[in-house]
C-alpha cells in the first residue's frame with residue numbers, strides 16, 4: 001500500500017482464521033466463510049496431492065501470496081503426504097504477509113514447521129515481489145511446462161482484471177506440465193473463457209457442503225489443466241448452466257495485450273467489445289441466460 005492508500009484491515013473469518021480487507025480494492029482477501037477453510041477446499045483438496053508418492057517433489061506457484069494462507073495450507077498437506085515442494089510466489093505487496101506474521105492468531109492457526117517454512121520461502125529468492133505480470137516471464141524462463149500446481153488467488157476479476165487477462169492466464173497455462181492443474185476460487189465466465197483460450201480443459205471445483213446448497217449447479221471454483229480432468233471426486237464437469245454461461249456476453253474475456261494496462265483501461269475495453277458483440281447480435285445477453293436459469297438479483301454467480 002502507498003502512503004495515500006487506506007490501510008489494510010485485519011479481520012477474523014467464520015472459521016476463526018485471520019484475513020484482511022483492502023479498502024483500496026474494496027474486497028476481502030478471503031470469503032467470509034474462512035481463510036483456512038477456503039485454502040483447503042479450493043486449493044489444497046482439488047490439488048489431488050495423492051497423485052504423488054512419498055519423497056516426490058512438486059513444483060508449485062502461489063499467485064498472489066497475500067497472507068500466505070494458501071501456501072501454509074499446502075505446506076501442511078504436503079508434509080503430511082511426505083512430499084517435497086519447489087515453491088515460487090508472486091505478490092505485489094509485502095504488507096499482507098507482514099501483518100499476518102505479526103498476528104498471534106495467524107501464527108497459531110498453522111503447524112510451527114509450516115509457519116517457519118512459509119517465512120523462509122517468502123524471505124528467499126523464489127518469492128518474486130512486484131507486479132505478477134512483470135515477474136511471470138522470469139518464471140516461464142525457469143519452469144515453462146514443469147509446474148504441477150498454480151494456485152491463482154488474485155482479487156476478483158472486476159477488481160483486478162490485470163491478473164485475469166487472456167494474456168496473463170496464457171502465461172500461467174504455459175507453466176503447467178501436461179498433468180498440472182491451475183486452481184482458482186473464481187468461476188466467472190470471462191475467466192473460464194480465458195482459460196479455454198489458453199488451451200486448458202476445465203472442471204468445476206465442487207462447492208463446499210452447505211454452500212449454495214439450493215443449487216447443485218453452482219461450483220466452488222475452477223480447475224484447469226492441459227489434460228482432461230476426470231476421475232477426481234472433488235472436481236466435476238461444468239453443469240449445463242455453467243456451459244451456457246460461456247455463450248453469453250459475460251464470457252467476453254479481459255485483454256491486456258501489452259501486459260501493462262490499468263484496471264480501468266482493461267474494463268473499458270472489455271465493455272466496448274461487449275457492446276459491439278451485443279449490437280452485432282453474435283452473443284446471448286447475460287440477462288437472458290439469468291432469466292432462463294431463474295437467477296434473480298445481482299448476487300450470485302460472478303460477472
Ligand SMILES: C[S@@+](CC[C@H](N)C(=O)[O-])C[C@H]1O[C@@H](n2cnc3c(N)ncnc32)[C@H](O)[C@@H]1O
Pocket residue numbers: 028029030063064065066067068069070090091092093096130131132133153154155160162163
Ligand atoms: C485476494 S488477495 C490474495 C490472498 C492470498 N492468497 C491469501 O491467502 O492471503 C490478492 C493479492 O493480490 C495482490 N496483488 C494485487 N495486484 C497484484 C499484481 N498486479 N501482482 C501481484 N500481486 C498483486 C494483493 O497485494 C493481494 O495480496
